Amino acid sequence: MLQLKQVSKAFHNGTKALSSVDLTVQKGELVILLGHNGSGKSTLLRTVGGLESLSSGEIFLDGRSISQANGKELRQLQKEMGNVFQKFNLIPNISVFQNVLFGALGRHPSVITTFHPFAKKELRESAMHCLERVGLGHLASRRADQLSGGQQQRVAIARMLIQEPTVVLADEPIASLDPKAGIEVMNLLIEVAQEQGLTLICTLHQLDLALTYGNRFVGLNNGKIVLDELKTNQTVHSFDRLYYEQKEILTHV
């Protein structure tokens, strides 16, 4: 379980990106974070991921504080949280297979044992299994920069899977993709999250896709939570209402 308690974040330039955010996400929930540009979505994900300090408040993963953790504790917590970014962040001039192995560094923290040509058989099998899971086993030896955007994001998902996280933080994972590739990647992300019981927090700008994929919707405006709804039969109607009556608080679609 992930818990944000009265989380606020102000940057040095005075921008208040998050204000008194309270949010509890249960294991296995698929939360879609909505909000217009600058509403605080990325900052929220970065604070949960321990990449950004808090101005006040506290964040817990299964009762352990992320925001108060020391270096070693934070690295342990970060191993349990996988990231998928808008920019795929692959290493361009090495193979797809080696990019996936990079995700295992959290579990096998020695670069030598991870990347040695005779890296542990179990680790190599695991990387191949993750690549096959995202439908790219046949491209294992190809250079990462020779893949399409959709394929690169699949590799990023395989790299996240080998890490064996319990929580996945996905920041606009399909924003760089064309609509068809974007839907394929979202389908994959949701499938693997459901298969493995992962908790997913994903920012999206498209309300229609949010409704398709989320089972809970959290809306941010000016760093504050202004919407928190579970998906029910009524959700579509409530979104219609929110969209037409208060669309400025959600997303410009």
Ligand SMILES: Nc1ncnc2c1ncn2[C@@H]1O[C@H](COP(=O)(O)OP(=O)(O)OP(=O)(O)O)[C@@H](O)[C@H]1O
């Ligand atoms: N490192 C930083 N230094 C100063 N201000 C920042 C920094 N990062 C973000 N901000 C500001 O904090 C606010 C929230 O930004 P954030 O990136 O979290 O929004 P967002 O909802 O993810 O936006 P987008 O949809 O455009 O990605 C914005 O006003 C932004 O300009």
